[in-house]
Amino acid sequence: MATLKVEVSKTAISRKGTCEVGIxxxxxxxxxxxxxxxxxxxxxxxxxxxxxxxxVKRKVKALLKDFNAxxxxxxxxxxxxxxxxxxxxxxxxxxxxIDIIQYGREWIKEHEDQKCSRNHLVALNxxxxxxxxxxxxxxxxxxVFMRSFEKWLGDKKTARSVYPQVIKRMFNSAKQRxxxxxxxxxxxxxxxxxxHPPHVEIxxxxxxxxxxxxxxxxxxxxxxxxxxxxxxxRDVFTISFMLMGTNTxxxxxxxxxxxxxxxxxxxxTKDRRPDHARIVISPHPLLLPLIKKYRCTRHKKKxxxxxxxxxxxxxxxxxQTVNRGLKIVGEKxxxxxxxxxxxxxxxxxxxxxxxxxxxxTIHEMLNHKVQVFTVTNMYIRQDFSxxxxxxxxxxxxxxxxxxxxxxxxxxxxxxxxxxxxxxxxDTVTFRYYVDPLLKHEDGKLGICFNVAFRGQSRDIATPxxxxxxxxxxxxxxxxxxxxxxxxALIDRCNSRLKRTDLSATNLTILDVMRLLA
Numbered sequence: 001m002a003t004l005k006v007e008v009s010k011t012a013i014s015r016k017g018t019c020e021v022g023i024x025x026x027x028x029x030x031x032x033x034x035x036x037x038x039x040x041x042x043x044x045x046x047x048x049x050x051x052x053x054x055x056v057k058r059k060v061k062a063l064l065k066d067f068n069a070x071x072x073x074x075x076x077x078x079x080x081x082x083x084x085x086x087x088x089x090x091x092x093x094x095x096x097x098i099d100i101i102q103y104g105r106e107w108i109k110e111h112e113d114q115k116c117s118r119n120h121l122v123a124l125n126x127x128x129x130x131x132x133x134x135x136x137x138x139x140x141x142x143x144v145f146m147r148s149f150e151k152w153l154g155d156k157k158t159a160r161s162v163y164p165q166v167i168k169r170m171f172n173s174a175k176q177r178x179x180x181x182x183x184x185x186x187x188x189x190x191x192x193x194x195x196h197p198p199h200v201e202i203x204x205x206x207x208x209x210x211x212x213x214x215x216x217x218x219x220x221x222x223x224x225x226x227x228x229x230x231x232x233x234r235d236v237f238t239i240s241f242m243l244m245g246t247n248t249x250x251x252x253x254x255x256x257x258x259x260x261x262x263x264x265x266x267x268x269t270k271d272r273r274p275d276h277a278r279i280v281i282s283p284h285p286l287l288l289p290l291i292k293k294y295r296c297t298r299h300k301k302k303x304x305x306x307x308x309x310x311x312x313x314x315x316x317x318x319x320q321t322v323n324r325g326l327k328i329v330g331e332k333x334x335x336x337x338x339x340x341x342x343x344x345x346x347x348x349x350x351x352x353x354x355x356x357x358x359x360x361t362i363h364e365m366l367n368h369k370v371q372v373f374t375v376t377n378m379y380i381r382q383d384f385s386x387x388x389x390x391x392x393x394x395x396x397x398x399x400x401x402x403x404x405x406x407x408x409x410x411x412x413x414x415x416x417x418x419x420x421x422x423x424x425x426d427t428v429t430f431r432y433y434v435d436p437l438l439k440h441e442d443g444k445l446g447i448c449f450n451v452a453f454r455g456q457s458r459d460i461a462t463p464x465x466x467x468x469x470x471x472x473x474x475x476x477x478x479x480x481x482x483x484x485x486x487x488a489l490i491d492r493c494n495s496r497l498k499r500t501d502l503s504a505t506n507l508t509i510l511d512v513m514r515l516l517a
Contacts, residue, residue: 002027002071002086006060008040010049017041021051021060023067025090027083034091036063082135098138098178098188101128104170111271118316123166126159138174138188143195150198164197207342208349209335211398214241216333218399223328233325235290236308237343241398242287244279244365244391245344248308248322249315255303258475260433260450261384262305266367267315279367280384284395285429285452347394355397357390365391392452428453428497428512432462432486434475440465445475447486449493451516453502453509460513462489 007024018039025032038060044053051057070090082099104124111117128134130152146164153160171192178187209217218238223230240246243262246254254264257280266277283291296304312318322340330338348366351357357365365387431450438446444465451458464486470479477483493516500507500515 002083004064004067004071006051006064007033008045008049008051013042021056023060023064025083025087027086030083032083032087034067034087036060038063098174099135100138100141100167100171100174101131101134101136103138103174104167107170107173119162120166123163124170126153126163127167138171139190141171141190141192143192146192146195146197161198164195168192168195168197207339207345209342209346211350211354213333213335214346214350214398217329220329220332227325227328229321229325230328231325233322233340234329235293236322237326237329237340239287239290239294239306240340240343241347242284242391242395243281244367244387245347246281247344248319248340251306252309252312252315252318254305256305257303258436260431269367277367280388281391282384282388284392286395286399350398351390351394355390355394357394361387361390428494428502430490430493432464432477432490434466434471434477435461436475443468445471447477447482449489451509451512453507453512458509458513460516464489 003026005024005026007022008019009022010019013019018041021036021038021040023034023036025034038056040051040053040056044051044056046052051060067090071086085099101124104120104127108117108120108124111120127136127149130149146167149167150160150164153163171188175188175191217234218241220234236248236251239251240248243251243254246264247266247268249267250264253267254262257263261280261282263278263280266279269277291305294306294308296302296307296309298307298310308318312321319340326338326340330336335342344366348362351362351365352359429452431452432447433450434445435448436445438448438461440446444467447462447464447466449460449462451460464482466477466479466482470477470482472478477486497512497515
């Protein structure tokens, strides 16, 4: 943080017996003396060599106030500049220069929680090699300059697409920061508005796995050599597939909401989207055993779903560990160099090509942004039920449809896992929860049931209620009376469904709801 201090030198006295009042700037262990053009004589100074003259004191105070106001605008506590640039700015001599490299380093620190933070650092290091020095000013960057950077990157297609995008993001962030509220005399005068980094289509076909390989991975028994990393990788891969291709960094940070759904803001794009890239996922019953296996038991108030957040120090370590284990898993199922991202690609490919899910729904399941609907989305209240129904349909297709044929599974060395057969397709499941918005006149909260059947689910209100002291901060029921009433209602619903053949092919969730009405 830069600081200013009034200074009058005892040694710099002119022949007239006066000396100039200076303002000393301290910044990053460096100092510069700024001349003010204000002079005082010895008689106007005290014995402690401070200014006695009230008129001079007012002038210096006004000048110091002006300098401090300009320093505040630069926000040097967050973003750095060299001391000479700071002096030039506060005294109004020349243009202030913002170092894109120094700013970029601070910017990367702000975004270090993102999965792509390593890519940001690699891009900045490539930029430093290109310019050949450790400092480069924003006002020297132009569209032609960025094209030269692209050319310097050569035939590395991914680098030519990603690195210029990162530098442009840093530049635009600095421009927004320092030009905010300045219609005139802008700090950064250049613009990259008309510069568009090249877009490279990355071939992803090799990452998508067929259905039988996905099943084989999920059904693999524990490693016979006791390699826990392989078992972890198998489970995390399966969890990601069942959670619509969730990335490792989001598995670290996902939390429970008040309705028992899994929710998170996608780390990769949350800072670039007005909706913070939020997604809400209803966990499929087949996923529950894995959730129980890796459930977070520490800091319950934070509502983390998985314990991965406390097992690994950072997202990079977690991701590397999973990919290391997947190499062992890949050898067992005949997929060399298996990588974690294959879960996401496979989910999207199987959903479209085999499960009959449309591309727009898959787009939402992947939590991608449609540029053409950016304004439209501002007027639409987001509903995640459609993508959750599609995800249930996909999971049922992959993990239950293929239960009828295990020849390929045995050929790959897999066996049927307990968690995959724990819930049958033709079973109606019930889950009760407290809806905090469903408040009765007596102040009690209503209890709702979630009914699931063949990959589809519906929520229904019940006549049951609980008092505020019968639920915890997560609106989970802690009262034995209320739990017994809910279990009794589930028993009555199951007894009513026993008279119906649930294996009938034409039976849907709507038919189940009519039977329960």
